[in-house]
Amino acid sequence: MTTFATPGAGQQSTLTPRLIELAHALFEAEQTAPVSRFRTPEEMCRAIELAIPEKGSSPERVMDLLEDVALATPRTASRRFFNQLFAGRHDIASAAEIVAVLLNSSMYTYKAAGPHVLIEKELGEHMGRKVGYDDGEGIFTPGGSLSNFAGIMIARNEFNERCQQDGHDGSWLTLYSSELDHYSIAKNLAMLGLGRRSLRKVATDERGRMRADALRDAIKRDIEEGAKPFCINATCGTTVLGAYDPLDEIADVAEEFGVWFHVDGAFGGSTALSAKHRDHLKGSERSDSFTWDAHKMMGVPLSCSVILTKDKGLLRKHFSESASYLFQSDEDELNHGVKSMQCGRRNDCLKLWAAWQHLGDEGYARKIDRLYDLARSFAERVKKDPRCTLSKEPESVNVCFEVTGKPSDLICETLRQQQKSLVGFGIVDGRRVIRAAFVNADVDEADLDDFFDNLVEVAMTLPDGDNAL
Amino acid sequence: MTTFATPGAGQQSTLTPRLIELAHALFEAEQTAPVSRFRTPEEMCRAIELAIPEKGSSPERVMDLLEDVALATPRTASRRFFNQLFAGRHDIASAAEIVAVLLNSSMYTYKAAGPHVLIEKELGEHMGRKVGYDDGEGIFTPGGSLSNFAGIMIARNEFNERCQQDGHDGSWLTLYSSELDHYSIAKNLAMLGLGRRSLRKVATDERGRMRADALRDAIKRDIEEGAKPFCINATCGTTVLGAYDPLDEIADVAEEFGVWFHVDGAFGGSTALSAKHRDHLKGSERSDSFTWDAHKMMGVPLSCSVILTKDKGLLRKHFSESASYLFQSDEDELNHGVKSMQCGRRNDCLKLWAAWQHLGDEGYARKIDRLYDLARSFAERVKKDPRCTLSKEPESVNVCFEVTGKPSDLICETLRQQQKSLVGFGIVDGRRVIRAAFVNADVDEADLDDFFDNLVEVAMTLPDGDNAL
Numbered sequence: 001m002t003t004f005a006t007p008g009a010g011q012q013s014t015l016t017p018r019l020i021e022l023a024h025a026l027f028e029a030e031q032t033a034p035v036s037r038f039r040t041p042e043e044m045c046r047a048i049e050l051a052i053p054e055k056g057s058s059p060e061r062v063m064d065l066l067e068d069v070a071l072a073t074p075r076t077a078s079r080r081f082f083n084q085l086f087a088g089r090h091d092i093a094s095a096a097e098i099v100a101v102l103l104n105s106s107m108y109t110y111k112a113a114g115p116h117v118l119i120e121k122e123l124g125e126h127m128g129r130k131v132g133y134d135d136g137e138g139i140f141t142p143g144g145s146l147s148n149f150a151g152i153m154i155a156r157n158e159f160n161e162r163c164q165q166d167g168h169d170g171s172w173l174t175l176y177s178s179e180l181d182h183y184s185i186a187k188n189l190a191m192l193g194l195g196r197r198s199l200r201k202v203a204t205d206e207r208g209r210m211r212a213d214a215l216r217d218a219i220k221r222d223i224e225e226g227a228k229p230f231c232i233n234a235t236c237g238t239t240v241l242g243a244y245d246p247l248d249e250i251a252d253v254a255e256e257f258g259v260w261f262h263v264d265g266a267f268g269g270s271t272a273l274s275a276k277h278r279d280h281l282k283g284s285e286r287s288d289s290f291t292w293d294a295h296k297m298m299g300v301p302l303s304c305s306v307i308l309t310k311d312k313g314l315l316r317k318h319f320s321e322s323a324s325y326l327f328q329s330d331e332d333e334l335n336h337g338v339k340s341m342q343c344g345r346r347n348d349c350l351k352l353w354a355a356w357q358h359l360g361d362e363g364y365a366r367k368i369d370r371l372y373d374l375a376r377s378f379a380e381r382v383k384k385d386p387r388c389t390l391s392k393e394p395e396s397v398n399v400c401f402e403v404t405g406k407p408s409d410l411i412c413e414t415l416r417q418q419q420k421s422l423v424g425f426g427i428v429d430g431r432r433v434i435r436a437a438f439v440n441a442d443v444d445e446a447d448l449d450d451f452f453d454n455l456v457e458v459a460m461t462l463p464d465g466d467n468a469l
Numbered sequence: 470m471t472t473f474a475t476p477g478a479g480q481q482s483t484l485t486p487r488l489i490e491l492a493h494a495l496f497e498a499e500q501t502a503p504v505s506r507f508r509t510p511e512e513m514c515r516a517i518e519l520a521i522p523e524k525g526s527s528p529e530r531v532m533d534l535l536e537d538v539a540l541a542t543p544r545t546a547s548r549r550f551f552n553q554l555f556a557g558r559h560d561i562a563s564a565a566e567i568v569a570v571l572l573n574s575s576m577y578t579y580k581a582a583g584p585h586v587l588i589e590k591e592l593g594e595h596m597g598r599k600v601g602y603d604d605g606e607g608i609f610t611p612g613g614s615l616s617n618f619a620g621i622m623i624a625r626n627e628f629n630e631r632c633q634q635d636g637h638d639g640s641w642l643t644l645y646s647s648e649l650d651h652y653s654i655a656k657n658l659a660m661l662g663l664g665r666r667s668l669r670k671v672a673t674d675e676r677g678r679m680r681a682d683a684l685r686d687a688i689k690r691d692i693e694e695g696a697k698p699f700c701i702n703a704t705c706g707t708t709v710l711g712a713y714d715p716l717d718e719i720a721d722v723a724e725e726f727g728v729w730f731h732v733d734g735a736f737g738g739s740t741a742l743s744a745k746h747r748d749h750l751k752g753s754e755r756s757d758s759f760t761w762d763a764h765k766m767m768g769v770p771l772s773c774s775v776i777l778t779k780d781k782g783l784l785r786k787h788f789s790e791s792a793s794y795l796f797q798s799d800e801d802e803l804n805h806g807v808k809s810m811q812c813g814r815r816n817d818c819l820k821l822w823a824a825w826q827h828l829g830d831e832g833y834a835r836k837i838d839r840l841y842d843l844a845r846s847f848a849e850r851v852k853k854d855p856r857c858t859l860s861k862e863p864e865s866v867n868v869c870f871e872v873t874g875k876p877s878d879l880i881c882e883t884l885r886q887q888q889k890s891l892v893g894f895g896i897v898d899g900r901r902v903i904r905a906a907f908v909n910a911d912v913d914e915a916d917l918d919d920f921f922d923n924l925v926e927v928a929m930t931l932p933d934g935d936n937a938l
Contacts, residue, residue, distance in 0.1 A: 357525065
């Protein structure tokens with residue numbers, strides 16, 4: 001077959017030019033039509049032949065198919081994508097991710113992955129220091145949900161030292177988390193065999209931050225009722241509002257009751273890089289474990305999530321199993337497989353390391369500040385426009401608002417169908433609001449104008465509707 | 470900055486040529502020096518500046534650094550890499566993975582990922598049919614360990630319907646698995662809150678296959694002692710020997726006791742594609758869930774693992790949590806996020822779909838057959854050479870052997886240090902043996918000769934040693 005990469009095949013590359021052509025078609029489409037054409041799933045299936053065939057096709061035909069798929073994909077890197085907590089494209093990070101694809105290392109051992117396990121170690125320690133862990137460590141996981149899983153699992157096992165060997169004993173262990181927390185907390189408790197009943201939701205204040213007094217009351221009440229509190233989860237950057245729980249106050253409660261203190265900073269952890277905004281994370285150094293997704297505010301390709309622990313050795317203690325066929329060299333401290341919930345594990349580190357080499361701590365600080373500025377700037381537009389209602393002052397890089405009297409869900413769906421922008425809705429104080437996330441630092445003021453103007457314009461064409469739930 | 474991908478930046482690309490240059494340097498190195506230079510971790514840290522800097526560097530400088538890292542990485546795509554259950558590089562799959570990197574979709578919803586969730590659905594159903602699930606479904610996970618996690622978790626929850634809500638009740642649930650199973654089974658039981666004591670290891674026969682009679686006896690004995698058997702895990706392709714548990718006989722036992730039947734086909738599942746060898750999987754249609762890694766025998770980049778279930782709806786039943794801000798369109802069946810243990814999830818599907826489009830079922834059948842032929846051919850070399858001892862007739866694509874009287878571990882380490890080949894060792898019947906995995910279909914007979922001759926030659930230079938443990 002035509003080849004760009006098979007070592008020793010001795011053939012000229014014909015695939016590379018086609019791949020570059022495809023990439024350029026994509027980049028151009030992102031500029032000229034930042035939202036891909038709306039198609040229902042049925043229309044998509046008719047437009048592109050997706051079935052796996054009995055007989056294969058030429059590389060040329062497959063590359064054509066790939067281009068069709070690429071151009072039909074929602075354009076997360078375009079400047080009109082405000083729908084998720086990730087967006088945009090960082091060139092060096094993407095280039096490094098492509099290198100990682102070609103290297104195809106599995107991260108279990110130094111023998112198999114070489115410098116990449118050293119890079120992972122450096123990143124874990126560097127990120128740990130950013131949240132105040134002077135002698136911590138970290139391991140990359142497939143995403144924020146599973147980083148939270150790791151943190152909560154360590155908490156469970158540290159609480160009950162017999163759990164790893166004997167299993168959960170059926171007692172009522174409780175975890176405390178904000179009513180605005182990520183759904184992975186409940187999900188993880190179910191996965192971990194503790195059950196959803198373990199999750200105790202704690203009330204938030206008017207800014208969406210977990211209330212330390214309510215937390216303390218909840219723990220006291222539960223203890224009286226026979227529960228065994230084992231963990232507090234604080235959220236740094238809630239999904240809808242982008243709110244930050246007050247870590248210092250929560251740390252006081254965690255210390256008072258002697259429970260594990262995990263921080264879900266999947267979204268907001270990157271704020272640790274900004275001198276201007278890192279006060280949001282004040283107290284993070286008092287936590288025991290910390291989830292941080294670099295594929296969100298740090299803009300590297302999916303996925304790039306790390307679980308950090310304040311103390312070295314915990315990951316190994318709770319995740320290692322012997323596997324003599326695998327961990328067989330003497331570089332034992334560098335056999336990261338024993339610290340991971342995975343065995344084979346793709347390399348999610350190189351892209352972040354490369355982006356960080358390019359930007360440095362300083363450049364990343366500027367990038368994070370830029371996101372906060374964009375959100376603030378967009379919120380000003382909302383506040384100035386009499387047709388709109390800002391739900392809350394933005395806590396970080398999310399802006400929640402309504403076009404007064406117009407249904408938020410329908411606005412989002414119409415913007416999508418008319419290829420104007422991709423943005424989603426969320427619930428704030430019992431109302432359905434538009435949630436725009438500003439996580440693409442390449443977006444500029446003209447983009448904000450265009451996004452905002454189109455949104456209000458589209459809203460005005462829609463029938464009135466109530467956003468109260 | 471220089472750019473190859475930022476939409477709207479209006480700059481000419483300077484990064485793409487540099488990336489191609491880097492890739493070509495890598496491809497050339499893979500040919501001229503298929504094993505990268507041996508360096509200790511300390512030497513590696515001295516050779517490459519890995520620390521994250523305060524101030525950033527130019528893109529050019531970072532690309533130079535990336536090239537240093539790339540050339541210092543163990544060459545998993547070279548024709549002398551027999552160290553892991555993955556190897557090689559499939560061009561179309563790599564190209565598609567690069568496209569997936571540029572698209573940067575998260576797989577939770579049709580709104581966010583468009584055609585890619587349709588591709589995931591198609592692959593899950595197609596792969597399900599290959600193992601005999603006529604109306605099943607599948608979801609991609611970050612690797613075989615976590616696919617097994619999903620299968621075992623569903624088994625746990627189906628056994629105790631209260632578990633998701635109330636947690637594990639502390640009773641002694643037992644899972645049965647071969648003494649040669651993957652270590653993720655024990656690890657997953659610990660993670661799931663059932664504890665390692667839940668794992669009941671079952672004896673294997675002389676070919677490394679779980680003995681159905683021993684399985685039946687173990688279950689009976691445990692029930693008498695108060696255990697609650699909830700799951701049997703059969704291994705298709707053990708890590709060292711590549712052995713296949715007898716699924717039909719095991720299915721009889723599973724039916725007899727009414728327990729969940731999970732198959733860990735992470736390694737061997739791909740054999741379902743081969744008309745010639747699929748008898749190894751006979752009875753798979755009687756299982757309830759099935760783990761299959763396409764990044765192993767199918768040769769696509771890491772990671773590409775799927776958990777298949779015989780019945781539709783189970784994934785959703787056991788993994789969904791409500792998240793109104795996320796799953797907000799009417800394309801509900803296509804919101805794969807509700808079927809996954811993850812929330813944000815990278816696109817591991819496109820590479821496999823593209824490779825399959827190119828090869829078709831027929832081409833993949835030939836590829837799998839080719840791997841079996843390579844292993845058989847290598848085993849013949851071992852058998853013919855009076856200096857070597859074949860540990861067992863190969864069951865699939867692994868060959869285990871000794872150079873008689875020479876220490877297997879030292880042979881592997883010396884081959885690595887002398888840049889001859891990368892291969893690992895395992896334990897068979899209490900002896901340390903060399904385990905070579907033949908999972909790169911581009912390897913040819915000349916490569917086998919060279920690998921084998923170098924290995925024996927290096928062994929002859931080493932002091933005698935006993936491989937008995």
